[in-house]
Amino acid sequence: MIKKITIITLLIVIVGFFVHVNQKTYSTFVDFLPSKVRSNYIEYILDDRAGIGSDYIKILLLQALEREEYEFNIRLLFPLCDRTDTPYAEPIPQLAVKVIYKNKPSIIDELIEYYNNDEITQIVIEKQLEKISLMNSGKLK
Numbered sequence: 366m367i368k369k370i371t372i373i374t375l376l377i378v379i380v381g382f383f384v385h386v387n388q389k390t391y392s393t394f395v396d397f398l399p400s401k402v403r404s405n406y407i408e409y410i411l412d413d414r415a416g417i418g419s420d421y422i423k424i425l426l427l428q429a430l431e432r433e434e435y436e437f438n439i440r441l442l443f444p445l446c447d448r449t450d451t452p453y454a455e456p457i458p459q460l461a462v463k464v465i466y467k468n469k470p471s472i473i474d475e476l477i478e479y480y481n482n483d484e485i486t487q488i489v490i491e492k493q494l495e496k497i498s499l500m501n502s503g504k505l506k
Contacts, residue, residue: 392429404437411441420457427460431467439469443479448486458486462493 398406410426423445445461465476473494480487 388425388428391425392432395426395429395435396433400436403435407435407437408441411437411445420454423457424460427457427464430464431460434468439465439472440475443476446476446480446486446490447483448489449483458489459493462490463497466494466497 395403395406407426407430410422427445442461442465446458446465448458462476466473477487477490480490
């Protein structure tokens with residue numbers, strides 16, 4: 366029991382240190398985690414079990430997910446794309462849409478359907494997807 370508490374405490378200290386250093390260091394930390402632990406960690410942060418105060422960690426994690434593809438339940442990003450009924454400020458919704466588009470474009474229609482009752486968010490997501498598509502095609506810089 367004491368060993369587990371020590372390990373958890375050490376992990377919290379390491380995460381706290383890495384998070385406040387910079388994005389590259391945080392990405393290295395995420396890469397360093399074993400696959401299953403990484404998946405659980407990503408889902409823990411994205412599922413908001415870490416609490417409202419973890420927006421900075423969410424931003425760092427979403428930036429890491431934008432650069433690297435990791436195994437996790439990508440549908441946990443859907444609620445983060447909300448523009449109307451959410452405590453999340455930009456860039457969280459933008460980054461969430463980018464990560465979904467990059468890592469699993471096959472579920473974009475599912476994302477749009479998820480916001481079927483939220484016209485504002487749906488329109489913003491569609492406009493953002495158009496912009497991402499234009500940027501990827503080289504027509505927009």
